[in-house]
Amino acid sequence: MASVGLLKWSVSGACRSAAKCLVGNRSRLAELGLGPAMNAAIMQQKQQQVRFFASGDLLKTVLYDFHVGKGAKMVPFAGYAMPIQYKDSIMDSTTYCRDKGSIFDVSHMLGITLTGKDAIAFIESLIVSDIAALEDGTGCLSILMNEQGGAIDDTVITKVDSEKVYFVVNAGNRENDLKHIGAHLAEWKSSGKDVTMTTHEDRALLAVQGPEAANTLQKLVDIDLSTMYFSHFTVAPIKGIESFITRTGYTGEDGFEISIPNEGAHEIIEALLASGPLKLAGLGARDSLRLEAGLCLYGNDLEMHISPIEAGLTWTISKSRREACDFVGGDVIKKQLADGVGIRRIGLICKGAPARTHSKILNMEGEEIGEITSGGFSPCLKKNIAMGYVKKGYQKSGTELKVEVRKRVSDAVVTKMPFVPAKYHRPT
Numbered sequence: 001m002a003s004v005g006l007l008k009w010s011v012s013g014a015c016r017s018a019a020k021c022l023v024g025n026r027s028r029l030a031e032l033g034l035g036p037a038m039n040a041a042i043m044q045q046k047q048q049q050v051r052f053f054a055s056g057d058l059l060k061t062v063l064y065d066f067h068v069g070k071g072a073k074m075v076p077f078a079g080y081a082m083p084i085q086y087k088d089s090i091m092d093s094t095t096y097c098r099d100k101g102s103i104f105d106v107s108h109m110l111g112i113t114l115t116g117k118d119a120i121a122f123i124e125s126l127i128v129s130d131i132a133a134l135e136d137g138t139g140c141l142s143i144l145m146n147e148q149g150g151a152i153d154d155t156v157i158t159k160v161d162s163e164k165v166y167f168v169v170n171a172g173n174r175e176n177d178l179k180h181i182g183a184h185l186a187e188w189k190s191s192g193k194d195v196t197m198t199t200h201e202d203r204a205l206l207a208v209q210g211p212e213a214a215n216t217l218q219k220l221v222d223i224d225l226s227t228m229y230f231s232h233f234t235v236a237p238i239k240g241i242e243s244f245i246t247r248t249g250y251t252g253e254d255g256f257e258i259s260i261p262n263e264g265a266h267e268i269i270e271a272l273l274a275s276g277p278l279k280l281a282g283l284g285a286r287d288s289l290r291l292e293a294g295l296c297l298y299g300n301d302l303e304m305h306i307s308p309i310e311a312g313l314t315w316t317i318s319k320s321r322r323e324a325c326d327f328v329g330g331d332v333i334k335k336q337l338a339d340g341v342g343i344r345r346i347g348l349i350c351k352g353a354p355a356r357t358h359s360k361i362l363n364m365e366g367e368e369i370g371e372i373t374s375g376g377f378s379p380c381l382k383k384n385i386a387m388g389y390v391k392k393g394y395q396k397s398g399t400e401l402k403v404e405v406r407k408r409v410s411d412a413v414v415t416k417m418p419f420v421p422a423k424y425h426r427p428t
Contacts, residue, residue, distance in 0.1 A: 101210025
């Protein structure tokens, strides 16, 4: 898994590994049918990512000293020094989150708010979802699109109200996302549109996940969390500190992402630990959990040359928008909706050694038909699982395939995702 691999990295090692991975390996996905223009876009993104990894000192979240004091192993990730694990092993931390619950510091990610009477129309011009149709205080997963129909980022977009939108972008995509959104925002504002962007650099972000997440957080808030369902959003005080609370996460478990002012981060994380059985968890467990949940890791399973349809995320494209496709890259998506696509993301259960990123996927005749984008051992299932892309025709659940890992070929079978059933809090 991408995050687990970070455990062995020094800062200089991370730069070398990133450069080799991002530039030294020609993407086999490109060989499966992507055009020259898209290949050029891939190389541009990879060059930008190498510069990003190779930049100077690592940034620190406001909770850096807290993590070190708790015995965390800190590693470079997306330009930040982040905890990959604490005293528990990554396997134990993964299963504990599913059995009880965990707290993750994800303050390296960036919260963004758009305000103004044209805020919703503006964000809809860049993504595939119908935000206007959402009820106030609810959100949905969507894809920030580029002109080639590929994904710049994936993010949960929340309609706070008719003139306010809130979302969080991935840390490694921050620079590109802000540049892309900013360029389109400048065009809108120059034409007299009413929309303003605020980046929440002054706020920390905690992910509270697992069966005990709601019970623990409920002790610290006055609102009734039982009626706050998956993807719902509210602004409420936690121990008197104004917080943005979204019922969402990246683990497949019930839970919350909590945005809080930096100055309140220590008080709130300590209060959460004191109010229930939750433990601290790092990026290693988070990566295992999201893979078991069948969720994409941007940069591995979702990239600027992969469309939502190829990624198996057609459901993020609101039905009300599929006719017009009036968003960036919409002409490509409209054609793909009509004609289909040549590759598809799949889940695999594998025998043999765990399949890692860039491992070849073969059909039963030994022909290369795709590649692994994420893979590893599932602590909860006690099996090797993976995600990857294959040529059209091989994506059906139950299809028997082969995976080549370090020149050894092992059996694999296409499996429906999520590998571990989701436990989101929904109305009954």
